Amino acid sequence: MSSQRKCPFHATIAETEAKLVQSLCDVLQRCANRALESNGTFRVGLSGGSLVQLLTRALVSSNLNTKCWKFFFCDERYVPDDHNESTFWAYKTQMLTQLPNISDSQLIKPNTTISLDSCASEYAACIRDEFGTSCPEFDLLLLGMGPDGHTCSLFPEQPIALSESRRIVIPIRNSPKPPPERITFTLPLINNAKDVVFVVTGASKSDVVKRVFADKDKNFPSAWVEPTHGDLTLIADKDAGETFLNSAYQ
Ligand SMILES: O=C(O)[C@H](O)[C@@H](O)[C@H](O)[C@H](O)COP(=O)(O)O
Numbered sequence: 313m314s315s316q317r318k319c320p321f322h323a324t325i326a327e328t329e330a331k332l333v334q335s336l337c338d339v340l341q342r343c344a345n346r347a348l349e350s351n352g353t354f355r356v357g358l359s360g361g362s363l364v365q366l367l368t369r370a371l372v373s374s375n376l377n378t379k380c381w382k383f384f385f386c387d388e389r390y391v392p393d394d395h396n397e398s399t400f401w402a403y404k405t406q407m408l409t410q411l412p413n414i415s416d417s418q419l420i421k422p423n424t425t426i427s428l429d430s431c432a433s434e435y436a437a438c439i440r441d442e443f444g445t446s447c448p449e450f451d452l453l454l455l456g457m458g459p460d461g462h463t464c465s466l467f468p469e470q471p472i473a474l475s476e477s478r479r480i481v482i483p484i485r486n487s488p489k490p491p492p493e494r495i496t497f498t499l500p501l502i503n504n505a506k507d508v509v510f511v512v513t514g515a516s517k518s519d520v521v522k523r524v525f526a527d528k529d530k531n532f533p534s535a536w537v538e539p540t541h542g543d544l545t546l547i548a549d550k551d552a553g554e555t556f557l558n559s560a561y562q
Pocket residue numbers: 359360361362363387389399455456457458459462463464465489490512513
């Protein structure tokens with residue numbers, strides 16, 4: 313099952329990790345400049361996994377001024393803030409420790425001390441307040457992708473989450489990847505962003521990168537990411553990008 317992509321699509325398959333980090337720096341610079349010129353704040357959505365280290369490297373190696381940046385979480389595990397499975401905690405302990413100019417208050421995190429449903433709805437309200445609109449438009453979303461084609465906490469086994477059309481953040485109760493309880497951005501919020509960038513590494517993802525970005529195979533949640541008025545970018549290392557590179561794509 314494949315379909316035509318309507319949004320502009322860019323792909324970078326980086327030969328080395330240094331080049332991948334440089335591509336990420338370039339995206340950050342472009343999106344931050346645009347946001348800061350137009351409204352004085354750069355709002356970016358983060359994902360967990362390998363992105364934590366890659367983004368940290370990108371920011372450490374660049375001289376980007378992050379003073380007016382705000383970081384949100386495209387998904388978060390429903391665990392205490394200082395839990396070793398918390399994505400917030402990963403950024404706090406791995407990124408903020410290396411970037412003292414970024415303060416804790418620039419990480420806008422979900423409240424995982426309340427019920428899971430409230431955590432999701434409160435985070436949605438927080439995002440709507442931040443943007444002053446019911447239809448927030450992130451300047452940039454940085455997404456990862458699992459070998460099963462999941463992104464954020466939208467998993468192939470959970471089609472109802474994928475079909476959410478009203479709420480911008482929802483609770484997830486049966487994530488096949490632990491921990492089972494999470495909150496996640498939904499497609500209406502993801503696809504309203506100005507730029508959505510997947511950062512994907514590792515040979516285990518080579519086939520799925522091709523299935524998602526070349527075949528646009530909707531069996532994989534990542535293939536549903538298609539900004540309605542923004543750009544879609546894939547930044548992959550050569551292991552993850554190999555099968556994609558060898559295929560014809562448009
Ligand atoms: O909450 C999670 O389980 C992770 O955030 C997860 O969704 C991650 O983003 C992808 O699995 C890609 O992870 P890697 O880049 O580490 O492979």
